[in-house]
Amino acid sequence: MARREQLEGKVAIVTGASSGVGWQSAVRLAEQGVRLCVTARRREALESLRKEVEDAGGECLVVPGDVTVGEDVDRVVRECLARYGRIDLLVNDAGVQTYGYFDQLPWEHIQRTVDVTCLGFLRFAHAVLPHFRAQGSGHVLNIQSMLSKGAAPLLSAYTAAKHATLGWAKALTLELHGTGIQVSNVLVPSVSTPMFDHAPTQFDKKPVPVPPTYDVDLVARAVVKCALRPGRTEVPAFLQGKLMLWMDRVAPFVGSFVLSRYGVRMQMEQQPVHRPEGNLFQPVPEGVGAYGSVPPTPRWKRFTAAAGLAALAGGVLGGAALGARGLARVVR
Numbered sequence: 001m002a003r004r005e006q007l008e009g010k011v012a013i014v015t016g017a018s019s020g021v022g023w024q025s026a027v028r029l030a031e032q033g034v035r036l037c038v039t040a041r042r043r044e045a046l047e048s049l050r051k052e053v054e055d056a057g058g059e060c061l062v063v064p065g066d067v068t069v070g071e072d073v074d075r076v077v078r079e080c081l082a083r084y085g086r087i088d089l090l091v092n093d094a095g096v097q098t099y100g101y102f103d104q105l106p107w108e109h110i111q112r113t114v115d116v117t118c119l120g121f122l123r124f125a126h127a128v129l130p131h132f133r134a135q136g137s138g139h140v141l142n143i144q145s146m147l148s149k150g151a152a153p154l155l156s157a158y159t160a161a162k163h164a165t166l167g168w169a170k171a172l173t174l175e176l177h178g179t180g181i182q183v184s185n186v187l188v189p190s191v192s193t194p195m196f197d198h199a200p201t202q203f204d205k206k207p208v209p210v211p212p213t214y215d216v217d218l219v220a221r222a223v224v225k226c227a228l229r230p231g232r233t234e235v236p237a238f239l240q241g242k243l244m245l246w247m248d249r250v251a252p253f254v255g256s257f258v259l260s261r262y263g264v265r266m267q268m269e270q271q272p273v274h275r276p277e278g279n280l281f282q283p284v285p286e287g288v289g290a291y292g293s294v295p296p297t298p299r300w301k302r303f304t305a306a307a308g309l310a311a312l313a314g315g316v317l318g319g320a321a322l323g324a325r326g327l328a329r330v331v332r
């Protein structure tokens with residue numbers, strides 16, 4: 001069956017759709033004929049998305065809301081059902097991060113980051129699952145992060161939230177076995193979204209993603225792929241994706257070495273900003289649309305880094321193998 005036919009007419013709620021991954025995923029899903037209900041706090045931004053989707057021939061309902069407010073979540077689900085009569089897909093995307101050393105982060109920042117980035121996913125799934133059960137079908141698609149498995153300095157609360165969200169998603173998958181309801185995850189690398197233009201920081205320097213940074217469309221295409229074939233954990237990038245996960249298994253000290261020494265510097269530009277609260281508690285006007293101010297890393301740079309990393313891993317493994325042989329000889 002052609003891709004478009006498979007998703008044509010399905011109904012999706014996309015959270016965090018006023019910018020970044022959520023925005024671009026909504027656009028890509030609408031191209032496949034998916035009817036949208038989009039939510040986030042910034043109504044004007046969502047209205048711009050609606051216009052873009054409708055201009056391209058799609059359907060889009062805007063229901064603003066805050067993922068930390070239970071009544072807002074219930075209202076989004078209610079209005080989506082009132083308009084379309086069903087929900088087939090929940091794209092859990094809304095997230096915030098806050099930059100700072102763990103012990104210097106205000107406690108409210110830590111709580112809020114977990115509340116939005118982790119509990120927001122759980123709240124939406126909790127509200128949608130009864131409808132999925134009644135329908136005997138449905139799909140919870142979670143926008144995870146490479147930090148759902150790994151870690152980065154200055155992002156401890158966010159890392160905790162993302163690890164917890166992946167753990168929850170795994171448990172949910174087990175519970176829903178045989179129900180016709182599927183759970184998918186996309187392990188997102190650093191992507192060129194506005195997240196870094198409105199995230200709060202304890203430093204007076206602009207936060208930037210751990211390189212390399214990918215085009216946000218890479219993630220949106222992975223979302224469509226999961227929507228077509230649910231029940232998978234998709235790793236869309238190679239270098240900051242499949243290769244890194246493999247490296248973490250065979251030579252975990254490489255990542256720890258790099259990030260413990262250079263991870264802080266990597267995530268700050270010299271450009272001054274003063275953004276202690278950013279978009280954490282209140283939405284800010286900055287950062288609408290799919291793309292942010294940090295451009296994707298050119299492909300040739302990603303290839304060079306991947307080749308370097310692979311050579312390093314090869315060297316480490318080769319060295320370990322030789323060491324093991326030597327040890328075996330001595331022991332013999």
Ligand SMILES: NC(=O)c1ccc[n+]([C@@H]2O[C@H](COP(=O)([O-])OP(=O)(O)OC[C@H]3O[C@@H](n4cnc5c(N)ncnc54)[C@H](OP(=O)(O)O)[C@@H]3O)[C@@H](O)[C@H]2O)c1
Nearest residue numbers: 016018019020021041042066067094095145190191193195
């Ligand atoms: N960018 C990356 O490098 C990267 C890497 C790995 C994973 N991710 C994941 O991708 C997802 C989207 O991030 P992004 O990069 O697209 O960032 P983004 O552009 O900042 O998008 C975050 C979205 O969440 C919404 N949001 C924030 N707080 C909210 C709240 N309390 N209630 C409702 N909506 C709220 C924001 O809209 P409003 O302000 O209008 O509410 C915005 O639409 C997140 O789950 C993030 O963890 C991103």
